[in-house]
Amino acid sequence: MSTKNGKTNSPAVSATNNLTINSYDVTDFGTLGTSDDSAVFQDAIDHVRTNGGGQINIPSGTYYANIILDSNIFLNGAGPNTTILKSVSGSNLDVIQGRDFALLTDTPKANPEIRRVRYAGVSNLSIDGNKQNNSAGFGMRIWGCSLYVNNIVVANCKEDGIYTEFTTHDYPLSDFSTTYDALESNFNHIKTIANNGNGWTYKGPHDSEINDYVSFRNEGWALYQGKGSLNGVHWNSWLNAIVFISVMW
Numbered sequence: 001m002s003t004k005n006g007k008t009n010s011p012a013v014s015a016t017n018n019l020t021i022n023s024y025d026v027t028d029f030g031t032l033g034t035s036d037d038s039a040v041f042q043d044a045i046d047h048v049r050t051n052g053g054g055q056i057n058i059p060s061g062t063y064y065a066n067i068i069l070d071s072n073i074f075l076n077g078a079g080p081n082t083t084i085l086k087s088v089s090g091s092n093l094d095v096i097q098g099r100d101f102a103l104l105t106d107t108p109k110a111n112p113e114i115r116r117v118r119y120a121g122v123s124n125l126s127i128d129g130n131k132q133n134n135s136a137g138f139g140m141r142i143w144g145c146s147l148y149v150n151n152i153v154v155a156n157c158k159e160d161g162i163y164t165e166f167t168t169h170d171y172p173l174s175d176f177s178t179t180y181d182a183l184e185s186n187f188n189h190i191k192t193i194a195n196n197g198n199g200w201t202y203k204g205p206h207d208s209e210i211n212d213y214v215s216f217r218n219e220g221w222a223l224y225q226g227k228g229s230l231n232g233v234h235w236n237s238w239l240n241a242i243v244f245i246s247v248m249w
Contacts, residue, residue: 021074022054036088038065045073058083058125066093069142071116077125080153080191084126087157089133095157096122098142105143109167117144122152129157131196138163139195145169145205147185154192154199161192161218166204166228184208187232192218199240204228215240 026032029047030040041056045067048054053072060077062084069075075096077083087095098117120142127139139154141163154161164185184207191214192199198220200213206228214236215222222237 021072022048022052023057024048024054025057025059027059032061032063035064036091037063038067038088041065041067045070048073053119058085062086062128064088064130065095066091067096068099069096069117069120069122070099071118071120071144074121074123074148075125076123079124080126080151082126083124084128086128087130087134087137089130092134092136092158094138094141095127095129096140096142097138098144101141101143105165107167113167113169115144117142117147119146119148120144121148121150123148123150124152126153126155127157127161128155129159129161129195131156131158134158138197139192145185147187147205149185149187149190151189152191154190155194157195157197159195160197160199160201160220161195162190162200164200164202164204166206168204168206188212190214191216192222194218195220198222198224200224201226202228202230206230210235214238 026041026044029044032040044056048056049070055074055076058075058077060082064086066088085095104115129137129139136158138159139157139161143165145166185205187210189212193216195218199215199218199222201224203226208230210230210232212234217239219241221242222240
């Protein structure tokens, strides 16, 4: 257990992956509802990360914020179109970006490959890129693996709705080696809507699953697969500018 503002946070079952982890409320870290709530969200994420990770619960409402997501952090809202994370006007930033994304994107595999983000997730909320008031920005852009994303809507972004990327893991040293942590990610019940780029640019991690994916009225691909093996069922593309899926190995 850990405390913030005198409040004890007890173990709870994560909404994203059924792991038992500490659960926190973002409202314990400051007042929400301003024109830029980024500092409150980042304070919550940094506190939870330094205390071993956990789930951060976000109540109903629309919150203007641009967030850096780290390993072992799971953001959980009250439901899509009920909890909305919206890019701050004029920020020209991603709504959610994985830690060190700019340093890691398009880099070759490290040896050992232990770079982040790992074991992180987003569930039960909407992401709004606020493209009317920004000249750049993705909805969610993460370099990493072992991601758990469930029941989200990503819309109205100036660039892609979702962008995921990774290299690959090391050959396992043993059955329980840290280099053999789960590579694959799980994505379920996701919609990408009216983004100016692709609904989703997928460059890993390979061996992942996407189930119940709907892509509507994006100006690029519904799902652009740049690399990495991918499995799943129930994918639906409607009125996107380009044919559904591109596969490049």
